[in-house]
Amino acid sequence: MATTILAPREHYLNESYGIKSWLFTTDHKRIALLYLVSITTMFFVGGIFALLIRLELLTPPGDLVQAETYNKLFSMHGITMVWFFLIPSIPTVLGNFLIPMMIVAKDLAFPRLNLTSWYLFDLSALFLLWTILNGGVDTGWTFYTPYSSIFSNTNVMTAVLAILINGFSSILTGMNFIVTIHRMRAPGMTWFRLPLFVWTHYATSLILVLATPVLALTLTLVGIERVFRIGLFDPALGGDPLLFQHLFWFYSHPAVYIMILPAMGVVSELVTCFSRQEIYGYKFVAFASLGIAFYSFLVWGHHMFVAGQSAYAAMIFSFLSYFVAIPSAVKVFNWTATLYKGSVSYQTPMLYALGFIGLFVIGGLTGLFVAALGVDVHVTDTYFVIAHFHYIMVGGSVMGYLGGLHYWWPKISGRLYPEGWAKLSALIVFLGFNLTFFPQFILGYLGMPRRYYAYPEEFQVLNVLSSAGASILGVGYILPLVYLIWSMRYGRAAGPNPWPATGLEWQMPSPPPRDNFAITPVVTEPPYQYPRMKSQDGETITAEEQPA
Amino acid sequence: MNGVGTAADERSTVSQRSSVLEHHFRDLEQQRGASTLGMWIFLATEVMFFGVLFLGYTAYRVVYHESFAEGSHHLKLLLGSINTVVLLSSSLTMALAVHAAQLGRSKALVSFLLMTMLLGVAFLGIKALEYYYEYEERLVPGLNFAYSGSNAGHVELFFILYFFMTGLHAFHLTVGIGLVAVIAFLAWRGRYTAEYHTPVELTGLYWHFVDVIWVFLFPLLYLIDRYR
Numbered sequence: 160m161a162t163t164i165l166a167p168r169e170h171y172l173n174e175s176y177g178i179k180s181w182l183f184t185t186d187h188k189r190i191a192l193l194y195l196v197s198i199t200t201m202f203f204v205g206g207i208f209a210l211l212i213r214l215e216l217l218t219p220p221g222d223l224v225q226a227e228t229y230n231k232l233f234s235m236h237g238i239t240m241v242w243f244f245l246i247p248s249i250p251t252v253l254g255n256f257l258i259p260m261m262i263v264a265k266d267l268a269f270p271r272l273n274l275t276s277w278y279l280f281d282l283s284a285l286f287l288l289w290t291i292l293n294g295g296v297d298t299g300w301t302f303y304t305p306y307s308s309i310f311s312n313t314n315v316m317t318a319v320l321a322i323l324i325n326g327f328s329s330i331l332t333g334m335n336f337i338v339t340i341h342r343m344r345a346p347g348m349t350w351f352r353l354p355l356f357v358w359t360h361y362a363t364s365l366i367l368v369l370a371t372p373v374l375a376l377t378l379t380l381v382g383i384e385r386v387f388r389i390g391l392f393d394p395a396l397g398g399d400p401l402l403f404q405h406l407f408w409f410y411s412h413p414a415v416y417i418m419i420l421p422a423m424g425v426v427s428e429l430v431t432c433f434s435r436q437e438i439y440g441y442k443f444v445a446f447a448s449l450g451i452a453f454y455s456f457l458v459w460g461h462h463m464f465v466a467g468q469s470a471y472a473a474m475i476f477s478f479l480s481y482f483v484a485i486p487s488a489v490k491v492f493n494w495t496a497t498l499y500k501g502s503v504s505y506q507t508p509m510l511y512a513l514g515f516i517g518l519f520v521i522g523g524l525t526g527l528f529v530a531a532l533g534v535d536v537h538v539t540d541t542y543f544v545i546a547h548f549h550y551i552m553v554g555g556s557v558m559g560y561l562g563g564l565h566y567w568w569p570k571i572s573g574r575l576y577p578e579g580w581a582k583l584s585a586l587i588v589f590l591g592f593n594l595t596f597f598p599q600f601i602l603g604y605l606g607m608p609r610r611y612y613a614y615p616e617e618f619q620v621l622n623v624l625s626s627a628g629a630s631i632l633g634v635g636y637i638l639p640l641v642y643l644i645w646s647m648r649y650g651r652a653a654g655p656n657p658w659p660a661t662g663l664e665w666q667m668p669s670p671p672p673r674d675n676f677a678i679t680p681v682v683t684e685p686p687y688q689y690p691r692m693k694s695q696d697g698e699t700i701t702a703e704e705q706p707a
Numbered sequence: 708m709n710g711v712g713t714a715a716d717e718r719s720t721v722s723q724r725s726s727v728l729e730h731h732f733r734d735l736e737q738q739r740g741a742s743t744l745g746m747w748i749f750l751a752t753e754v755m756f757f758g759v760l761f762l763g764y765t766a767y768r769v770v771y772h773e774s775f776a777e778g779s780h781h782l783k784l785l786l787g788s789i790n791t792v793v794l795l796s797s798s799l800t801m802a803l804a805v806h807a808a809q810l811g812r813s814k815a816l817v818s819f820l821l822m823t824m825l826l827g828v829a830f831l832g833i834k835a836l837e838y839y840y841e842y843e844e845r846l847v848p849g850l851n852f853a854y855s856g857s858n859a860g861h862v863e864l865f866f867i868l869y870f871f872m873t874g875l876h877a878f879h880l881t882v883g884i885g886l887v888a889v890i891a892f893l894a895w896r897g898r899y900t901a902e903y904h905t906p907v908e909l910t911g912l913y914w915h916f917v918d919v920i921w922v923f924l925f926p927l928l929y930l931i932d933r934y935r
Contacts, residue, residue, distance in 0.1 A: 270731065333748075388849055389867050
């Protein structure tokens with residue numbers, strides 16, 4: 160890599176100093192970093208609960224904690240991870256940082272709104288931490304009525320308030336992205352020249368904007384029922400708790416796609432860069448994102464197969480759920496086809512991308528198991544379901560997030576992370592993850608129910624495996640935290656395009672200047688135009704060998 | 708590598724820059740397009756927000772049709788009808804205000820905005836009067852509710868929905884009145900011209916949205932089985 164020594168150049172990190180220059184910034188890149196700090200904190204808060212859950216489940220009887228505490232542990236693990244890490248993770252950090260650069264804009268359409276949404280996020284996080292310190296909440300992350308509205312004696316109100324405020328933060332981010340992608344593209348940046356990362360964020364934002372208000376109002380109704388005893392879901396008045404479940408899952412199923420779609424966008428960028436190939440079937444991959452967003456709104460009933468909805472409704476929801484598999488499979492096949500005859504190199508981001516594809520396939524296929532009515536009746540509320548959605552959310556979203564974070568880290572920080580450590584931790588994450596969650600498929604199939612603090616002795620071997628895996632996984636998550644922070648000071652200077660990749664964000668210096676591009680360029684080509692470079696002996700050159 | 712060239716029109720747009728153009732937009736046209744789209748998306752989120760209540764209403768009305776008709780007949784149809792006229796008129800004055808803004812007629816703009824505000828406040832006053840009567844008749848769940856009859860629970864569900872839906876609507880209208888007040892003040896200060904009046908148009912969009920919500924609320928809540 161060519162490294163030239165330059166005089167200190169002004170960029171977004173050093174253009175101004177002091178706490179105020181960060182707290183009042185409207186620069187999308189700085190806001191992305193603020194989000195990075197917030198969500199990383201919340202990730203480790205949620206992780207502590209996971210750790211305690213796995214510690215309790217090391218032995219069959221309830222010894223570390225009793226039922227009440229255990230209920231709070233899994234509830235707060237779910238709430239923290241879903242709303243305070245998974246949903247905001249890729250969009251607010253990588254999306255915020257990259258979308259304006261990828262479409263060659265100076266900023267998002269509404270920079271002040273962007274900062275507002277970070278403040279709302281932090282306010283909501285404070286409400287959640289307050290909830291936790293006050294003794295937590297025990298309703299599960301799903302807040303099913305009438306338990307949440309009438310019977311639970313824990314801090315339901317502050318938790319609901321936290322999620323409500325968090326929702327407004329999400330809505331503002333979604334609005335901002337949609338308007339930015341529609342209105343802020345540079346001359347020549349047509350829809351089909353957008354990187355697929357932008358397409359998936361567009362689809363994600365549509366879901367954020369259309370689904371989150373439903374959750375907001377539904378939780379408001381729960382809050383009102385709890386405080387004023389005005390019960391829209393109260394069975395005593397003839398109200399229907401099933402109505403709550405319909406409304407909740409109308410949001411929360413699409414929310415799963417809020418978590419996975421941005422990770423798919425990251426993987427599309429990584430797979431093309433590290434196989435030096437154009438994406439196979441660009442338009443199919445782009446429209447698959449919109450397809451997933453569309454179908455996500457039609458399948459919520461598959462969470463309620465045993466909740467008492469009519470058999471006909473269940474059949475239709477089961478049928479529709481199978482449709483989501485089509486655009487998801489399109490993406491997986493196209494990534495695989497992109498690898499075919501490519502010059503694949505296995506740098507850290509690519510390890511995460513390949514890990515994503517494998518784990519997402521397992522998570523997606525087991526999703527078809529639970530979408531099938533007959534099978535679902537058997538595995539509902541068992542560890543099979545837990546394993547299934549952790550393969551999607553942890554194996555999918557978190558892998559995508561870490562892959563993207565490593566890939567764009569040189570752009571964000573201007574420094575290279577230590578590749579050896581990073582590869583090692585990617586391997587640890589992959590092994591730890593599978594050891595944690597694969598045994599849970601078996602546990603669930605054998606009938607171990609979710610949300611119990613004790614279990615029969617014959618399940619102990621698999622549970623010990625799972626807990627051991629979780630501790631390995633924890634090491635895999637702490638390592639990047641350490642070496643990424645280390646690299647900010649001691650990492651080698653990255654140069655503008657270390658991989659080298661074709662994306663427009665790699666055309667500017669690292670870290671980028673405040674306004675991204677000094678002069679707005681005209682875009683004339685689709686993304687992923689990787690040159691097929693051949694070395695003298697005819698071998699195709701990989702990203703690792705290609706000179707920057 | 709992505710093809711990159713220099714936009715020839717980058718410098719020509721500089722002359723269009725004025726105090727209202729924010730630095731990250733290319734020109735006023737782009738800024739206006741962004742703001743307008745942002746408002747439409749916001750209204751879409753509002754539709755989903757109210758949609759929850761409309762869904763809950765529909766589900767319970769199908770199941771408890773008789774009780775909903777019974778509850779509906781306790782509402783003050785005359786006051787509700789007057790309010791509908793008041794709110795529709797406010798949308799007319801709002802539309803006239805936007806028209807005045809497009810023509811750059813500042814005085815007309817300010818007076819139409821004031822009329823809009825006045826009609827909005829009148830709506831809230833009449834609504835408050837209705838709430839007062841309903842409180843007197845002990846029809847307010849959670850606060851003062853006593854209803855005799857075999858379907859008391861189902862009638863209470865109707866009134867929960869009634870108060871929540873109209874209350875949320877009134878809240879939105881209050882926000883709208885505040886927005887119109889700010890816009891009217893800025894218009895009086897001469898901020899809006901025929902070239903730049905996006906905030907007036909966006910406030911207009913919001914106002915009409917709040918009006919449209921009422922157009923659905925009124926028949927759903929007040930007019931159940933009135934022909935019997």
